[in-house]
Amino acid sequence: MTIPKIIGFTGPAGSGKDEAASTLQTALEALGKRVVLTSFAHPIREIARKVGLDPYNRERKEVEVSLRYSHFELQLIEAVVYELGDVVGEESLADLYATFVTVLRDQKYLVTKRQDILTVSPRRFCQLLGTEGGRAVRQSFWNDVLVARVKRFGTQSHPLSQRRWPPAADIVLVTDVRFPDETLPVDTLIAIDRPGVAPVAGHDSESHYGTLFNKADYKLVNDGTLAEFQEAVAKLAEDFQ
Numbered sequence: 001m002t003i004p005k006i007i008g009f010t011g012p013a014g015s016g017k018d019e020a021a022s023t024l025q026t027a028l029e030a031l032g033k034r035v036v037l038t039s040f041a042h043p044i045r046e047i048a049r050k051v052g053l054d055p056y057n058r059e060r061k062e063v064e065v066s067l068r069y070s071h072f073e074l075q076l077i078e079a080v081v082y083e084l085g086d087v088v089g090e091e092s093l094a095d096l097y098a099t100f101v102t103v104l105r106d107q108k109y110l111v112t113k114r115q116d117i118l119t120v121s122p123r124r125f126c127q128l129l130g131t132e133g134g135r136a137v138r139q140s141f142w143n144d145v146l147v148a149r150v151k152r153f154g155t156q157s158h159p160l161s162q163r164r165w166p167p168a169a170d171i172v173l174v175t176d177v178r179f180p181d182e183t184l185p186v187d188t189l190i191a192i193d194r195p196g197v198a199p200v201a202g203h204d205s206e207s208h209y210g211t212l213f214n215k216a217d218y219k220l221v222n223d224g225t226l227a228e229f230q231e232a233v234a235k236l237a238e239d240f241q
Contacts, residue, residue, distance in 0.1 A: 004036070004153050004169045006146075006185055007240065008177040010212040011192030016222040016229060020192055021173045023230045027237035028171055036153050036169040039176040040142050043083040043149075044126050044134075050079035053122040061122040072116035073101055087148035092137060100133035139181060146174065147185050171240060180211050190236070191216035195223050 007024070009017040025035045045055040052067045054060060069075055080097055088096075104110035109120045109128070120128075134141035153169040174186065183189055191213045213219065218236060222229045 002168075002170075004150055004172045005187050005240065006150060006172050006174060007188045007190065008174040008183065008186035009190050009192060010177040010209065010216065011194070012197050012209055014197045015192040015194040017175050017192050019226070019229065020190065020220065020222075020233045021175045023233040024237060025173055027234040028240060031237055031241055033240070034168060034170045036172045037175065038146075038149070038172060039174055040146055040178070040182060041126060041130065041176050043145060044130050044142075046083050047076075047079045047129060048122055048125050050082065051075050051118070053120070053125050055122040055126050057122075064119060064121045064124075066117055066119040069116040069118065072110060072118055073097075076101065084145060087145055087152070092141070092144075095137045096133055096141070099136050100129055103128055103132045103136075135179075140184075143182060143185050150185070177212060179208055180215070183212070183215055188218070188240070189216045190218045190220065193219065193221050195221070 009021055011017050021037055025037050028035045048055045051072070053065070077097055080093060084093060084096075101110070104118070104120075107128075109124075110116065110118050130142065134145075138144075150172050153172055177183060177186060177189060189212070193213065220229075220232055
């Protein structure tokens with residue numbers, strides 16, 4: 001098995017990380033590389049989606065909603081096992097579930113009356129699951145998940161369906177490096193700086209950009225036209241042949 005090279009992107013929300021990753025993917029594929037685009041947050045977002053919260057809707061992901069369940073915890077267990085059961089051990093899954101449910105109840109996001117009622121925005125749910133959930137179980141939790149997923153990307157065939165695991169990759173692009181320790185599994189870090197765009201305040205996952213920018217192997221300034229930014233990103237592909 002060949003483990004793909006991991007290229008990570010860091011930058012404040014709105015700086016152009018997703019655009020940069022998509023542009024680099026296209027440029028690398030033009031050079032014959034097999035590329036997978038993913039993120040640390042991918043399984044977190046999928047768990048949110050499976051319990052009824054849509055983190056992919058940019059207009060709605062900050063909006064708090066109330067959802068009713070006959071048994072929320074059972075639905076959460078099913079979502080967690082589906083997304084992480086093939087890459088995380090049973091003990092870690094149990095710890096994640098127990099820790100996260102405790103946080104939701106302690107902070108009054110989840111209450112039980114005649115039914116379980118979850119009141120939270122998709123974005124906040126994902127933040128809590130990522131930091132107060134996974135990283136509270138152990139700091140390396142999401143690093144371990146990413147590495148396990150990337151190893152699967154490096155195989156020629158997967159025991160699971162291709163719907164979940166794409167064809168083998170040479171390079172994996174990770175669009176959301178937010179913590180200094182998340183650079184540990186990353187081979188190359190690209191920082192995107194966009195003048196006038198500041199890190200979002202209010203959560204620990206948004207507070208480390210300065211440190212990450214200093215650690216980056218490449219620093220790109222997104223201060224011109226979209227075409228100019230895409231051209232600057234595409235030039236990097238030659239370094240990853």
